[in-house]
Amino acid sequence: MKDIQIRPATSADFDAMWHIFSAHVSAGETYPFGPEVTRENAQMYWLGNGVTSRVATLGERVLGMYRVVPNQTGRGGHVANASYMVSPAAQGVGVGRLLGEHSLDEARSQGYLAMQFNYVVSTNTAAVMLWKKLGFSIVGTLPKAFRHKRLGFVDAYVMYQLLQDPDHWPTTDE
Amino acid sequence: MKDIQIRPATSADFDAMWHIFSAHVSAGETYPFGPEVTRENAQMYWLGNGVTSRVATLGERVLGMYRVVPNQTGRGGHVANASYMVSPAAQGVGVGRLLGEHSLDEARSQGYLAMQFNYVVSTNTAAVMLWKKLGFSIVGTLPKAFRHKRLGFVDAYVMYQLLQDPDHWPTTDE
Numbered sequence: 001m002k003d004i005q006i007r008p009a010t011s012a013d014f015d016a017m018w019h020i021f022s023a024h025v026s027a028g029e030t031y032p033f034g035p036e037v038t039r040e041n042a043q044m045y046w047l048g049n050g051v052t053s054r055v056a057t058l059g060e061r062v063l064g065m066y067r068v069v070p071n072q073t074g075r076g077g078h079v080a081n082a083s084y085m086v087s088p089a090a091q092g093v094g095v096g097r098l099l100g101e102h103s104l105d106e107a108r109s110q111g112y113l114a115m116q117f118n119y120v121v122s123t124n125t126a127a128v129m130l131w132k133k134l135g136f137s138i139v140g141t142l143p144k145a146f147r148h149k150r151l152g153f154v155d156a157y158v159m160y161q162l163l164q165d166p167d168h169w170p171t172t173d174e
Numbered sequence: 175m176k177d178i179q180i181r182p183a184t185s186a187d188f189d190a191m192w193h194i195f196s197a198h199v200s201a202g203e204t205y206p207f208g209p210e211v212t213r214e215n216a217q218m219y220w221l222g223n224g225v226t227s228r229v230a231t232l233g234e235r236v237l238g239m240y241r242v243v244p245n246q247t248g249r250g251g252h253v254a255n256a257s258y259m260v261s262p263a264a265q266g267v268g269v270g271r272l273l274g275e276h277s278l279d280e281a282r283s284q285g286y287l288a289m290q291f292n293y294v295v296s297t298n299t300a301a302v303m304l305w306k307k308l309g310f311s312i313v314g315t316l317p318k319a320f321r322h323k324r325l326g327f328v329d330a331y332v333m334y335q336l337l338q339d340p341d342h343w344p345t346t347d348e
Binding site: 028031033034035071073075076077078113118119139144146149153158162 | 206207208210211245246247248249250251252253287288290293313314316318321323327330332340
């Protein structure tokens with residue numbers, strides 16, 4: 001694990017990122033993206049303007065990635081949203097945890113007050129357990145909101161954690 | 175009330191819609207949009223590709239509007255999201271309720287399984303009460319997720335309702 005690096009993603013990483021993304025899309029168990037999602041859509045999602053994007057690498061190999069964006073515009077822009085994908089070949093060795101911890105540090109250092117996941121598939125128990133370990137709570141349950149490829153309609157969770165003390169958060173208003 | 179019509183919004187309505195939108199933005203109590211939102215952003219939001227957009231009118235006057243879009247792509251595309259705005263000059267006479275009922279019928283007729291609101295400001299009690307009357311439940315609470323112009327950080331709610339029986343919803347998979 002100590003040789004895994006996390007660094008900013010660049011367009012040179014995108015072939016590897018697209019490969020990981022496509023594996024998740026065809027599994028149909030973790031993210032809403034359907035088979036209609038194009039490479040261009042994915043590139044916007046991971047490397048578009050305003051997206052903080054990081055890859056976990058071992059030597060030349062990309063093992064996984066995350067992105068952090070504001071979850072809402074304007075009056076909701078103090079809450080971060082993040083997404084994570086780990087290569088199927090690198091699952092179960094702690095890459096998700098490294099990405100998760102790194103993304104929380106990143107969001108904190110960018111000054112976000114909180115982080116929200118809008119759509120954690122309830123049957124993705126490894127992810128739910130990991131996010132709880134990293135300080136997230138389930139703050140909402142969306143009945144039948146995800147159409148799982150094998151299981152049909154399943155619930156999705158909204159997960160959330162405060163990253164800083166709201167009473168000491170610097171705020172200005174127009 | 176019986177003279178109020180609800181019909182598809184067109185670009186000819188956009189001056190009136192922008193006026194209503196701008197009033198909500200400057201109040202800063204209901205929607206996340208900050209003062210940086212441009213007229214072009216608002217036009218995409220209300221009249222962009224794939225957006226179902228309706229206005230409530232009384233004669234020539236636009237009293238309010240709603241939009242319906244899929245809340246997620248692909249495997250989450252069976253859940254609708256909707257947004258509503260009523261002109262400050264037309265508040266308290268039931269326009270919101272008309273728009274809400276119409277949008278639920280619209281979403282049902284488009285075949286959506288459920289409708290989700292991602293971000294109902296908790297202090298907007300008139301809206302929360304109305305959505306409950308129309309069948310929504312609070313399924314999640316997002317602590318301090320909205321920066322209210324007068325009140326500072328306040329919670330936002332996720333609200334949700336099933337529109338059809340999931341067991342009889344036509345589904346296909348790739």
